[in-house]
Amino acid sequence: MHISRRRFLxxxxxxxxxxxxxxxxxxEQVEKSPDENILVVLQLSGGNDGLNTVVPFQDPVYHExxxxxxxxxxxxxxLRTGGDTEATGAGAPSSADLGFxxxxxxxxxxxxxxxxxxxQGVGYPNPSRSHFRSMDIWHTARPEVExxxxxxxxxAVARQRGKxxxxxVGDDRLPLALWGDAHVPTLQNLDWLDYLSTADGRTLxxxxxxxNDPAREGRKEWARTxxxxxxxxxxHIIALRNRPTPVDYPDSRLAEGLRWVGQLIGGxxxxxxxxxxxxxxxxHAQQKDAHAQLLGRLSDAVAAFHRHVTALGASHRVTLxxxxxxxxxxxxxxxxxxxxxxxxxxxxxxxxxxxxxxxSHPRLDDLDEGDLRHxxxxxxxxxxxxxxxxGVPSExxxxxxxxxxxxLSATRTF
Amino acid sequence: MIRSARRLSHAIRSxxxxxxxxxxxxxxxxxxxxYRPGVDGPWTRDExxxxxxxxxxxxxxxxxxxxxxxxxxEAAAEILxxxxxxxxxxxxxxxxxxxxxxxxxxASWIYRMLRGSxxxxxxxxxxxxxxFATSERKVDNVRLMLRQVDLFRTKGAGAFEDLLAAVARDPxxxxxxxxxxxxxxxxxxxxxxxLFELFALGIGHYTEVxxxxxxxxxxxxxxxxxxxxxxxxxxxxxxKRVLGREGTLDGGDVIRICVEEPASAEFIASxxxxxxxxxxxxxxxxxxxxKAFSAASRRTGEFLVRLLSSRAFFSARTRRAxxxxxxxxxxxxxxxxxxxxxxxxVARSMAAMGQELLAPPSVKGWEMGEAWLNSTTxxxxxxxxxxxxxxxxxxxxxxxxxxxxxxxxLTDPVAEILARFFPERLSPDVEKALRSSASGDARLLAxxxxxxxxxxxx
Numbered sequence: 001m002h003i004s005r006r007r008f009l010x011x012x013x014x015x016x017x018x019x020x021x022x023x024x025x026x027x028e029q030v031e032k033s034p035d036e037n038i039l040v041v042l043q044l045s046g047g048n049d050g051l052n053t054v055v056p057f058q059d060p061v062y063h064e065x066x067x068x069x070x071x072x073x074x075x076x077x078x079l080r081t082g083g084d085t086e087a088t089g090a091g092a093p094s095s096a097d098l099g100f101x102x103x104x105x106x107x108x109x110x111x112x113x114x115x116x117x118x119x120q121g122v123g124y125p126n127p128s129r130s131h132f133r134s135m136d137i138w139h140t141a142r143p144e145v146e147x148x149x150x151x152x153x154x155x156a157v158a159r160q161r162g163k164x165x166x167x168x169v170g171d172d173r174l175p176l177a178l179w180g181d182a183h184v185p186t187l188q189n190l191d192w193l194d195y196l197s198t199a200d201g202r203t204l205x206x207x208x209x210x211x212n213d214p215a216r217e218g219r220k221e222w223a224r225t226x227x228x229x230x231x232x233x234x235x236h237i238i239a240l241r242n243r244p245t246p247v248d249y250p251d252s253r254l255a256e257g258l259r260w261v262g263q264l265i266g267g268x269x270x271x272x273x274x275x276x277x278x279x280x281x282x283x284h285a286q287q288k289d290a291h292a293q294l295l296g297r298l299s300d301a302v303a304a305f306h307r308h309v310t311a312l313g314a315s316h317r318v319t320l321x322x323x324x325x326x327x328x329x330x331x332x333x334x335x336x337x338x339x340x341x342x343x344x345x346x347x348x349x350x351x352x353x354x355x356x357x358x359x360s361h362p363r364l365d366d367l368d369e370g371d372l373r374h375x376x377x378x379x380x381x382x383x384x385x386x387x388x389x390x391g392v393p394s395e396x397x398x399x400x401x402x403x404x405x406x407x408l409s410a411t412r413t414f
Numbered sequence: 415m416i417r418s419a420r421r422l423s424h425a426i427r428s429x430x431x432x433x434x435x436x437x438x439x440x441x442x443x444x445x446x447x448x449y450r451p452g453v454d455g456p457w458t459r460d461e462x463x464x465x466x467x468x469x470x471x472x473x474x475x476x477x478x479x480x481x482x483x484x485x486x487x488e489a490a491a492e493i494l495x496x497x498x499x500x501x502x503x504x505x506x507x508x509x510x511x512x513x514x515x516x517x518x519x520x521a522s523w524i525y526r527m528l529r530g531s532x533x534x535x536x537x538x539x540x541x542x543x544x545x546f547a548t549s550e551r552k553v554d555n556v557r558l559m560l561r562q563v564d565l566f567r568t569k570g571a572g573a574f575e576d577l578l579a580a581v582a583r584d585p586x587x588x589x590x591x592x593x594x595x596x597x598x599x600x601x602x603x604x605x606x607x608x609l610f611e612l613f614a615l616g617i618g619h620y621t622e623v624x625x626x627x628x629x630x631x632x633x634x635x636x637x638x639x640x641x642x643x644x645x646x647x648x649x650x651x652x653x654k655r656v657l658g659r660e661g662t663l664d665g666g667d668v669i670r671i672c673v674e675e676p677a678s679a680e681f682i683a684s685x686x687x688x689x690x691x692x693x694x695x696x697x698x699x700x701x702x703x704x705k706a707f708s709a710a711s712r713r714t715g716e717f718l719v720r721l722l723s724s725r726a727f728f729s730a731r732t733r734r735a736x737x738x739x740x741x742x743x744x745x746x747x748x749x750x751x752x753x754x755x756x757x758x759x760v761a762r763s764m765a766a767m768g769q770e771l772l773a774p775p776s777v778k779g780w781e782m783g784e785a786w787l788n789s790t791t792x793x794x795x796x797x798x799x800x801x802x803x804x805x806x807x808x809x810x811x812x813x814x815x816x817x818x819x820x821x822x823x824l825t826d827p828v829a830e831i832l833a834r835f836f837p838e839r840l841s842p843d844v845e846k847a848l849r850s851s852a853s854g855d856a857r858l859l860a861x862x863x864x865x866x867x868x869x870x871x872x
Contacts, residue, residue: 021789132551149776173770186790188766192797200806207851207858208796211866214843223787223867230789 021226022167022185022233037389040261040274040305040320041153042254043175044298046282047131048324049291050344051372053104054079054118054361058097061364065331069287069338071101077108079118081356092360103296106303107349114355115306115315116347117407119381121362123343123374127326131282131340135325139176141379141398152382153273154180156392164390166273167264169257178275187237190256197238205231240267246311247304254278255301262308265318272390281324285335298322306349315351319389319408322347323378329370343374346381352409359405380405444702445726449486454725457482460837461728462489467872468690468736469493469722470533472746475834486723494538494571494715497531511557519556520761520771523563527745528757532567538714539566540741541689543771546581546613547779548590550772558586558640559772571715574682575673578614582665583635583642591777594636598650601629608777609672619677620657627654632665679712680704686718691727692735693783699726733838734871737783740769740791742872744798747864748816750834753802756815763801763814766794787870799864803857820856827856835863844868 052069056062057076076099100108110116124143128134140148150158157164158180168174168186178184187193195201212227240263249255254276261274278298283291302320309318323346328338343362362372383394384404395401451457462481463473470477470493481489503526510522527536543566550559562584569577581587582605588594596602606629610620634649635642654663659671672678683703687695695703703721710716721727738746744764748755761771768791774780800806801813804820821827828849832840840848848866852859863869 171766173765173775183788185788188790189794189797192793204796204800204805207862208865210847210851211844211862213847214841216841216844216867219784219871220867222784223870226787226789227792227867230792233789234793 021183021229022187022237036272036317037391038265038272038274038314038318039385039389040258040276040318041177042298042302042320042322043177043275043277044281044294044322044324045131045135045277045279046324047134047326047328047340048281048294048344049283049287049338050324050327050341051330052101052287052291052328053295053347054120054345055099055101056093056097056361056364057099059093059364061330065364067332068336069332071099075102076100077102077104079111079357081112081114092363094361095357098357098361100299101292101295103292104299107299107347110303110306110349111355115351115353116349116355117353118357119346119348119376119405119407120357120359121343121372121375122323122346122359122378122381123326123372124377124379127342127371127374129326129340129342131325136176138323138325138378141382144399150180151175151177152386152397153275154178154182154184155397156386156390157184157273158182159392159396160390164273164392165271166275167269167271168275169260170275170277172277175275175277178273187260190260193234193237193241196234197241201238205234237264237269240264240269243267245308247307249304249308250297250300252297252301254297255304258301258305259308262305262312265309265314266312283328283337284333284339285337287332287337302349306351310351317351319348319350319352319385321381321385322349323381327372330364330367330372331370341371342368343372346378348407350408354407354409358407376405377402381407384408444699444706445729446702446706446720446724448720448723449725449728451486455728457486458837459833461486463834463837464728464733465489465493465722467742467746468727470537470749471527471742472749472751473834473837474749474752478834486728487719490719490723493534494719496535496571499531503530507560511560514556516550516556516772517758517761519550519560521756521758522560523771524745524757524760524764527741528748528754528760533749535567535570537741538570538718539563541686542566542570542577544689544774544779544782545685546587547774547777548586549774553586553589555586555589555640556772558589562586563772571718572713574678574712574714575669577714578609578673579666579669581613582609582632582669585637585640585642588635588637588642593632596629596633596635597645597648598630598633601626601633601650603629605629605632605635606668609668612778614669614672614678614681615675616677616681619675619681624656627656627663628668630654631656631663631668635665673712676704676708679707682712682714683707683717686714687721688782690718690722692732693737734868736872737786738870738872739780739782739786740764740767741771743767743795743864743869744802746872747799747802747869751802751818751831751860753804753816753818755802755817759814763794763798767791767798795870796865799861802864803860805857805861818857818860821860822856828852828854828859831856831860831863835869840866840868 052071055071055076057071057073063070079098080095107116124137137143139151141152142148153166157166166178166184168178168184171188174184174186196205208231212224216224243263243266245259245263249259257276280294309315324344327341327344329341333339359376379398380402382398383402384407386392386394386397387404388408459478462478465481466473466477506522506525510518527533530536543563548562550556553559565580565584569580591605591608592602593605603625606625610625611617630650631654634645636645637643651662653661656663656668657671657675680700683706684695684700687703706720707717710720741764744760768786769780802816804816804818821831824830848862852862
């Protein structure tokens with residue numbers, strides 16, 4: 001029995017699943033408009049120490065709780081700006097008392113230019129301190145469902161039926177956030193893709209083309225079609241990859257991944273969602289240097305990416321959001337590190353960000369069993385991203401209505 | 415720990431491809447009689463390779479030669495029979511228990527698949543690993559994961575009831591399905607539900623009440639200090655009613671009641687058929703398979719030997735009817751080539767192809783069939799092919815630590831490699847495209863064999 005490609009595509013359009021290929025063709029079918037927004041999600045795995053990311057450097061409780069890990073008063077990069085509008089809760093540190101970790105110089109520069117929104121004290125009720133469970137909650141956005149098998153972005157992709165292509169960039173398994181009833185491809189093995197774009201790689205690609213030249217029948221023909229589609233997509237991706245990058249990126253895996261994303265955006269690849277991961281934040285011991293290095297890597301790579309999309313004239317279309325499954329406890333532990341905590345800042349970098357602080361910094365003198373109390377539900381942040389960036393109604397995905405957080409300018413200025 | 419074990423397919427999910435129409439016979443002729451070479455069909459390298467690919471990994475040429483010197487049932491029985499494991503394997507297995515993290519544990523299993531004396535037992539263990547899919551990501555204890563795989567090795571070919579009873583007491587399984595929170599008065603249904611739905615019966619052969627009652631029978635089946643522990647105080651010894659049977663049932667009773675259901679034999683036998691023979695048995699064939707499983711006293715090994723030497727197994731429609739799994743692609747291709755590689759690197763490649771050993775995506779195991787193939791996993795297969803065949807010397811070393819002599823010992827490497835991978839012969843235009851893309855280079859030819867759409871089915 002032979003099922004034609006057309007019928008096959010028709011079947012998948014019914015929502016039974018996406019075409020299991022890179023998304024070039026699906027993306028080409030999306031009506032292109034110059035103001036199509038793009039979401040770049042950056043997952044900081046392991047539980048980033050938010051208190052040493054956005055540092056309440058004036059707070060005596062902070063210094064007292066962290067005798068070896070506290071960022072010194074003079075070292076933090078101050079977050080006070082001219083036009084601060086944040087509503088500071090009573091007793092909460094204000095922008096004059098807060099600063100980025102000194103390793104985040106590059107992001108601080110962007111902050112001063114107004115391209116970084118810091119959403120403070122983000123969490124959810126009855127927080128889990130298990131990496132798995134808490135990450136699952138952030139991925140599914142359904143803490144009330146224990147066995148959720150689809151993610152908030154995967155659900156958005158499935159809901160939009162091919163109009164919201166997503167791409168995972170990384171070597172790990174597809175994050176649960178992207179699971180859903182549509183195929184989301186992973187651009188993995190970036191060094192392999194780079195090899196494929198060399199002269200040797202080109203020879204290999206043409207051999208692969210030749211192997212798939214003769215038509216087959218039945219399921220072998222299905223496999224051949226998949227191979228030919230994949231090779232065609234690969235040509236496209238490599239062509240984008242070989243375009244010159246207008247900015248220099250630092251030397252790190254994250255930077256390499258973000259450079260790919262920048263190149264794909266620059267070439268009009270068409271994905272609306274990109275997903276990347278930076279691991280290593282589970283700093284139970286000897287945190288100081290390791291955490292500083294991670295924050296530096298994060299800051300440098302994200303700043304380069306922002307410069308890249310700015311040079312492409314796309315910074316207003318691109319919103320990067322960095323989150324972690326939880327923060328760390330306020331008090332450092334006996335191993336010069338910190339243990340799993342709860343509420344944490346979420347960082348947003350975009351040309352359309354309403355730069356500055358949003359929400360109030362959790363108070364250090366009013367802890368919940370040694371942990372910060374969250375002020376903003378992460379699903380409210382998702383609501384903004386879903387509605388203002390992706391143009392998807394948030395309520396069906398989040399299971400409830402969450403008032404969005406105004407960290408993006410509503411009207412885009414080009 | 416509340417991590418969900420019920421998780422559906424994800425990265426590797428893809429739409430179903432057209433199934434070839436099955437031309438199975440009716441009730442009268444399920445094809446489970448022994449295949450008679452010369453009467454029912456030929457007995458050539460093609461049939462022998464088919465048997466090898468399905469029972470072990472790939473078609474190593476020495477095994478294919480040995481199969482041809484035997485009858486089909488002799489060959490199947492000998493391949494599955496347990497042979498003493500060599501020192502080397504015992505040593506690496508012990509080491510991996512002592513020191514390994516997940517990477518080392520995966521590598522030690524791959525090593526046994528590639529170099530152990532019992533590849534057919536390893537393949538059967540992989541089947542049971544997918545069936546009783548337990549993941550290190552929740553169990554968080556590599557030694558317990560490896561112990562569970564050992565269970566599949568030692569009991570996987572024996573009576574299904576014994577295997578199931580051992581799995582129900584297996585510490586990794588108890589952690590995976592929340593055994594310790596299953597207590598009298600507050601039963602946790604996780605294990606009982608999966609026992610019925612996924613492990614022993616299949617949907618439609620039990621009720622929600624059966625699950626609730628069965629969960630009570632397993633109360634107190636806990637794990638303590640990495641061992642099974644019957645916590646009598648947490649056990650509910652009151653009468654229960656499961657699948658129509660009443661009494662002060664305990665977990666062992668429920669397992670016995672389960673496997674005695676005719677639906678259970680059909681469920682397990684059909685799943686074995688789907689793994690080893692063909693992805694879509696007809697309803698009539700499922701019934702016949704269940705009967706054959708019962709006739710083999712529900713002993714998996716006996717059933718498999720009969721199934722894999724049957725007319726149905728050697729029929730035309732079963733050839734290349736299964737999508738090559740990452741294990742068959744990676745381990746099988748190396749075995750067919752006669753190449754060596756770094757086991758840890760092979761495990762990582764398999765993960766890139768969508769099959770991370772000891773970490774299946776959910777309690778349902780890996781989604782088989784066309785779901786293995788998508789753009790991402792296809793590129794991972796292409797990469798593996800280049801490395802395994804040593805097309806780029808440095809790159810191969812770097813990626814896989816692959817060592818293959820390039821067929822330099824063979825008189826006609828190109829013809830021999832083609833015959834190893836495609837003893838049934840490729841269609842003339844495909845063979846022509848393959849030969850001309852390789853232009854006489856054995857390594858290019860081998861890589862091409864792995865990359866062909868034809869090799870994505872086995």
